[in-house]
Amino acid sequence: MSSGGLVWGCCGLPTADDYIQCKKCMKAFHLACLTSSSGSSDLVVPPWICPACTNQLPKGGNGDEIPVGFSPNVTTRPTKRQALESPPGSGPDLASKEDLRCVVQEVVQREIEGLAAKISGSLRLVLNSELKTVSAEIKDMKDSMNFMNTKFEEMLRDQNEAKVIIADLKAENASLTSTVKDLSARLNSIEQNARSKNVEIQCVPEKKNENVIEIVTKISKVINCNVSSENIASCTRIAKLNPGHPRPRSIVAQFSTIQTRDKFMAAVINYNKQRPLHDKLNSANLDIDGPKTPIYVVDHLSPANKALHAAARTAAKQKGYKHVWVRSGRIYMRKSDDSNFILVKDMDTIKNLV
The missing domain is CATH 1.20.5 (Single alpha-helices involved in coiled-coils or other helix-helix interfaces)
Incomplete structure (x- = not known):
């Protein structure tokens, strides 16, 4: 009988609980049926061969036959596992x-x-x-x-x-x-x-049609030097560094000899020393109309020495030097009346002042 796709080899009741199949004929047997017939449940452990298939197995003979004492219902494990690629049921x-x-x-x-x-x-x-x-x-x-x-x-x-x-x-x-x-x-x-024979006369008022040689000779009379026109090689006014400045152009007089020039400068210094501050050499001494203005007679310096002289006067004000003067084209400085003088040779001398 078959129930649910199973072929039964025992009672054939259509129940599928607690059964085992024969590995030869693939028939199903209830465990209860097998137990009742044999009296022991140890004989129905898979893999299992039903009694009918067991009776059909050959007995004795060559190596393919079942050994003596072999029980088909005793569970044994194969010595070798079925090959992985072998078909089902071929092992x-x-x-x-x-x-x-x-x-x-x-x-x-x-x-x-x-x-x-x-x-x-x-x-x-x-x-x-x-x-x-x-x-x-x-x-x-x-x-x-x-x-x-x-x-x-x-x-x-x-x-x-x-x-x-x-x-x-x-x-x-x-x-x-x-x-x-x-x-x-x-x-x-x-x-x-x-310029060793020259003097520069500053701040003399300018007039049209003036004779600068006469101005120099008149100054020499005022300072008691008595220099004649024959002792003057040349005399002219020079251009101002700053044309817009109202100060008159300076007069540069060149004497015939250095001795005459030195004599003229010494007379100017003596005249100013003998006069008070307000009455030193001025334009009134020359009978020049207009306000009374001081007149300065100094050495005629070269452009480089003029710049050096201006820098020395600025440094003297900044560092407290009392005297700055020019003698024979050379510039000197003195910090006080009793200190030694300093000869200003170049700008480095001014920079090193203390």
Whole structure:
């Protein structure tokens, strides 16, 4: 009988609870039926062969026959598991749970190995592709670094050459500066020596059709020097440095000899010493109409010495020097009446004043 797809070899009741199948004929037997017939439930442990199939097994003979004393209903395990690729039911016994576990492990291991091989191949391809790109970029970077290194070495070489050139230029500039300074001093000395016979008369009021030689001779009479026109080689007014300044142009008188010039300067100094501050040499002494203005007679300085004299007077005010004067084209300074005088040779002398 069959019930639910099963072929029954016992009572045939259509119940599928607690049954076992014969591994030969595949018929189903209720455990209750087998127990009642044999009196023991130990004989119905799978894999199991029903009594009918057991009776059909050959007895004795060659190695394929059942050994003597073999009980078909005694549970035994096969010595060798069914091959993984063999068809179902082709093995000597049905697969046990351990066999199934081994089969599953082999399948899973084989799948994992195959997947690992695929992943490894894919990774190898991806890595090779990426490594080619990275290798190309590294090569480009290396080329760029080599190029930059070459340029850097060229810059260092150019910089070293520039340092040598700059050092040479500094030395040459220092030499030229010293030479220019020496030449400027010589030129200034020559210009000042050319003015050794000259005096500069400042702040004399200007008039049209004036005779500057007569003005000089009149001054000489006032200071008791008695210089005649024959002792004056030339006499003229000079241009102002600042044309917009209201101060009159100075008169430069060149005497025939240095002695005459020194005599004229000494007479002016003596005249001013003998007079009070408000009555020193002035325009009223020359009978010049207009307001009474002081008249100054000084050495005719070269342009460089004029600038040096102006700087010395400014420094004297700033640093408390009492006297600044010019004698024979040279500039002197004195901090107090009892201190030593200082000869102002150049701007460095003014810068080093204390």
